[in-house]
Amino acid sequence: MIAVYGAGGIGCYVGGRLAATGTPVTFVGRPRTAAAVAAHGLRLTDYLGADLRVADVPFETTPDGADGAELVLVTVKSAATAQAAEELAAVLSPGAVVVSFQNGVRNAEVLRSRLPEQVVVAGMVPFNVLNRGAGVFHQGTEGKLDVQRDPALAPYAGSFERAGLPLTQHDDILPVQWSKLLLNLNNPINALSDLPLREELSQRAYRRCLAVAQAEALELLAAAGIRPARLLAVPMERFPAVLRLPDFLFRRLAGKVLAVDPLARTSMWEDLEAARPTEIDYLNGEVVRLAASLGRTAPVNGKLVDLIREAETDRRSWSGPELLRELQR
Numbered sequence: 001m002i003a004v005y006g007a008g009g010i011g012c013y014v015g016g017r018l019a020a021t022g023t024p025v026t027f028v029g030r031p032r033t034a035a036a037v038a039a040h041g042l043r044l045t046d047y048l049g050a051d052l053r054v055a056d057v058p059f060e061t062t063p064d065g066a067d068g069a070e071l072v073l074v075t076v077k078s079a080a081t082a083q084a085a086e087e088l089a090a091v092l093s094p095g096a097v098v099v100s101f102q103n104g105v106r107n108a109e110v111l112r113s114r115l116p117e118q119v120v121v122a123g124m125v126p127f128n129v130l131n132r133g134a135g136v137f138h139q140g141t142e143g144k145l146d147v148q149r150d151p152a153l154a155p156y157a158g159s160f161e162r163a164g165l166p167l168t169q170h171d172d173i174l175p176v177q178w179s180k181l182l183l184n185l186n187n188p189i190n191a192l193s194d195l196p197l198r199e200e201l202s203q204r205a206y207r208r209c210l211a212v213a214q215a216e217a218l219e220l221l222a223a224a225g226i227r228p229a230r231l232l233a234v235p236m237e238r239f240p241a242v243l244r245l246p247d248f249l250f251r252r253l254a255g256k257v258l259a260v261d262p263l264a265r266t267s268m269w270e271d272l273e274a275a276r277p278t279e280i281d282y283l284n285g286e287v288v289r290l291a292a293s294l295g296r297t298a299p300v301n302g303k304l305v306d307l308i309r310e311a312e313t314d315r316r317s318w319s320g321p322e323l324l325r326e327l328q329r
């Protein structure tokens with residue numbers, strides 16, 4: 001049996017895709033999600049017009065839901081990883097395989113430290129999922145699933161393949177995770193803009209905010225000897241220059257970036273909207289930590305951390321020029 005641990009946006013979507021093609025999946029999550037799924041079933045839609053309904057979804061709201069699972073997909077937000085690991089340690093058998101499908105670069109490490117008898121594998125989800133309520137989860141951008149290469153995943157590869165979410169296995173997932181983190185530096189900018197991703201990224205001033213945050217991170221990564229993996233057509237090192245292009249040139253050269261679903265927003269926007277703590281410490285905060293480890297500072301990413309901290313208690317929306325001024329002060 002496969003268990004999804006932390007069944008929210010990513011967990012319900014990925015687990016739902018597996019369940020829809022006949023793989024036994026148990027979802028472990030919160031009563032509010034359980035209630036929505038019990039009332040409406042699970043419905044999975046995507047940017048290409050797919051519309052899947054999954055009936056009879058086993059949804060548990062206590063850790064024993066993962067009891068006996070051979071494979072666990074961890075999809076809680078980063079701040080909840082340590083707690084999830086403690087709970088899983090109490091119910092999983094030795095040798096169970098645990099995959100972190102979370103953003104950030106240190107969740108697998110946190111899981112591994114508390115699950116020494118299990119096989120913990122780092123993964124990455126490149127696409128966006130929006131929880132639209134009433135059991136509907138919408139994939140808004142393209143992509144499959146990335147994981148660290150590990151023989152323990154072999155028995156499950158076929159299930160992911162059948163679900164239409166094949167696992168791309170990497171010899172070293174860390175450069176892939178850092179590249180995803182570079183993209184996630186946009187999460188606070190998107191959340192502060194209060195706009196869908198497409199609208200936000202259509203505006204040069206917001207893109208310039210992301211460019212300065214990425215340029216800062218790229219310099220630090222180079223100093224630390226970490227070479228981010230190429231995830232899209234353009235190498236990560238060239239992203240800031242592309243983001244700074246005037247709107248008409250950006251549309252012409254990077255139009256694919258704007259081909260995202262008009263509904264898509266970042267998970268950080270969803271957190272602010274639901275008044276939940278965000279993952280800012282594990283995204284832009286990770287850049288600040290990297291800088292400190294090199295005896296340097298990361299003022300732009302540090303400022304984004306501060307602005308999100310403020311927004312967690314006192315929310316307001318920022319125009320692009322206003323945010324850019326704030327980041328360049």
Ligand SMILES: NC(=O)C1=CN([C@@H]2O[C@H](COP(=O)(O)OP(=O)(O)OC[C@H]3O[C@@H](n4cnc5c(N)ncnc54)[C@H](OP(=O)(O)O)[C@@H]3O)[C@@H](O)[C@H]2O)C=CC1
Binds near residue numbers: 007030101102130
């Ligand atoms: N949404 C997206 O588009 C994308 C998200 N990601 C990453 O995937 C990860 C998951 O994100 P997302 O799915 O959006 O997050 P969600 O908040 O939608 O889902 C996580 C769910 O897990 C629940 N949860 C937390 N702790 C536990 C626990 N101990 N036991 C059971 N349930 C628990 C949460 O409840 P509660 O809120 O009450 O804590 C929440 O319902 C994050 O790292 C995110 O950055 C990656 C790519 C895209």
Ligand SMILES: CC(C)(CO)C(=O)C(=O)O
Binds near residue numbers: 128129183187266268
């Ligand atoms: C896919 C992406 C970059 C944007 O939705 C994301 O990872 C998130 O929202 O956290």
